[in-house]
Amino acid sequence: MARVIFRWTVLSVMGVFFLLPLVAMVEFSTRDAKTWPLLLDWPRLSAEYPALAEGIVASLAQAALTSLLMLALLVPTAVWVRLRLPRLRRLVEFLCLLPLTIPAIVLVVGLAPVYAWVNYFLGGSSLTLVFAYTILVLPYAYRAIDAGLSAIDVKTLAEAARSLGAGWATVILRVVLPNIRSAVLSAAFLTVALVLGEFTIASLLHRTNLQVAIEFLGKSSAGVSVAVSLAALLLAFVLLLVLSLAGNSKKGRTS
Amino acid sequence: MAEIVADAPQRVAGRPRLRGAALFGTVPFFAFVTIFLVVPTLTVVIGAFTGDGGRGFTLANVRALTDDYIVAAFGRSITLSASSALIGAVVGAILAYALVTAKPDGLLRRLVTAAAGVLAQFGGVTLAFAFLATIGLSGFVTLWLQEHGLDPYANGVWLFELPGLTLVYTYFQIPLMVIVFLPALDGIRPQWREAHVSLxxxxxxxxxxxxxxxxxxxxxxxxxxxxxxxxxxxxTAAALVSQGSPIVPLQIRGALSSEVVLGQANLGKAMALGMVVVVAVVMTLYSLLQKRTAKWLG
Known part of the structure; x- marks a missing residue:
């Protein structure tokens, strides 16, 4: 009984602490009744706050392209290393997890000269941030995909496919990929959530995305920026919540 | 017979060539990681020891790290990180313990761990704005408190200084603690307690x-x-603190945006290197402790 009381006391205190800022955001962004209708009206939003609209579009494009680049880079490499170059696995894992120990602010310092070249070859578009973001999501995406590959017998699948005459592209795209689709999906979800929340690199490399736009807007119209923050937050919450609940329920089923 | 003879040496010669071809498959990955991860890392490390103007080995940048204002920034960064880590660890451990006493597969536990997973990732500009809306100067809680005769900022506005940053940081530290500490708590077997009580x-x-x-x-x-x-x-700090650079990441921002003016192009790199060293030491200790945890509670 004491345990139950303890549990619910702790949970309600924590619940208040964690819900209060969210409630406050709702309250703050509804002080002006025109804020939320404006957010749902895309043409008016982009007319009144062009920088914000540009940031939203840039972030969505960055999220999509980063997911694609991450998958194109990571899935074939992980499969290939597992099948043909097991000795390189430690190195690949080390490189993929390296960004965890390098703070984003440090990465920016090193990326600045690299992006001087990127600017030279590809221009200063905010889409070029996709390269840096792919590095940023590497640890999370690698863990998800590696876990997915560990759960299936890649070797047998690949040998079976090869013995039936499939090429390597077919093995990766049509045999392995469908078998790890939930891992691929979770890697992509994590990528989208991380990219939508990224500020450090975009702001310091003088490019725009959603967070940069929100921060810029915060100086002039706090209500709108809090409303957009809340909307972006809810989107990321839903993405990650679906991801973790789906992961949990699957674990429950197999065990 | 002639075919077999012709075949045999070919296969022997084929092996090394095949391994070379196999390596070829990893070229895109390694090329990309080299350009966007290894080169930036080396840029920081080498740049920290390079004189202004881009040539010559020097310890001047690293020595400049002992300047008073940089030492103070590192001190504040460490104070902020340590205090928010301690608060987060204690509160998070209590929350994790409360969860362990619940049903392992129950809805409550699944919901809270899922929420913790989400909140641990929550940071940056949106978090700063969430707290501005809560206890900013015209925030929800601030106004409510002031209506009831309490002013949280009676002794000055602390939200944009270390105490405020600590409070904001605990918002993602506590959930992170729940996520990383829960497996250890699960490793404690009820039989041990039974054995202890029976003795x-x-x-x-x-x-x-x-x-x-x-x-x-x-x-x-x-x-x-x-x-x-x-x-x-x-x-989070960048969005919250607009005046001054109390902590190291903000000092680096200052060095990055003013490097042309001051001619201290590589001081930022030295500070970045200092950050990497601190993080590397901490993470090494972490992985040592993690091994011990796996041995005892795995």
Missing amino acids: GGNTWQYWTRVAGPLLAPAFLGSTLLLFANAFSAYA
Whole structure:
């Protein structure tokens, strides 16, 4: 009984602490009744706050392209290393997890000269941030995909496919990929959530995305920026919540 | 027969060529990681020891790290990270313990762990704005308190200084602690407690002699992880603090945006290197403690 009381006391205190800022955001962004209708009206939003609209579009494009680049880079490499170059696995894992120990602010310092070249070859578009973001999501995406590959017998699948005459592209795209689709999906979800929340690199490399736009807007119209923050937050919450609940329920089923 | 003879040496010669071809498949990955991860890392490390103008080995940048204002920034960064890590670790451990006493597959536990997973990722500009809307100068809670005769800012506005940053950081530290500490708590078997009780021990002794020492490496390790997490955070502080650069990441921002003016192009790199060193030391200790945890509670 004491345990139950303890549990619910702790949970309600924590619940208040964690819900209060969210409630406050709702309250703050509804002080002006025109804020939320404006957010749902895309043409008016982009007319009144062009920088914000540009940031939203840039972030969505960055999220999509980063997911694609991450998958194109990571899935074939992980499969290939597992099948043909097991000795390189430690190195690949080390490189993929390296960004965890390098703070984003440090990465920016090193990326600045690299992006001087990127600017030279590809221009200063905010889409070029996709390269840096792919590095940023590497640890999370690698863990998800590696876990997915560990759960299936890649070797047998690949040998079976090869013995039936499939090429390597077919093995990766049509045999392995469908078998790890939930891992691929979770890697992509994590990528989208991380990219939508990224500020450090975009702001310091003088490019725009959603967070940069929100921060810029915060100086002039706090209500709108809090409303957009809340909307972006809810989107990321839903993405990650679906991801973790789906992961949990699957674990429950197999065990 | 002639065919077999012709075949045999070919296969022998084929092996090394095949391995070369196999390596070829990893070229895109390694090329990309080299350009966008290895080169930036080396840029920081080499740049920290390079004189202005881009040539010559020098210790001037690293020596400049002992300047008063940089030492103070590192001190404040470490204070902020340590205090938010300690608060996060203690509160997060209590929350994790409350969850462990619930049903393992129950809805409550699944919901809270899912929420913790989401909130641990929550940081940056949106988090700063959430707290501005809550206890900013015209925030929800501030206004409510002022209506009731209490002014949280009676002794000055602390939200944009270290105490405020600590409060904001705990918002992602506590959930992170729940995520990393929960597996260790799950590793404590009920049989140990039963054995302890059947041998005549009481609750106090159980926590100080059995569960406490068993959980100590996991708790310490998680606290270190939280420290590194806070130490590397930039966006939240950048959005909250617009005047001055109290902590190292903000000092680096200053060095990056004014490097042309001051002619201290590589001081930022030296500070970045300092951050990497701190994080690397902390993460090494973390992985050592993690090994011990896996041995005891795995």
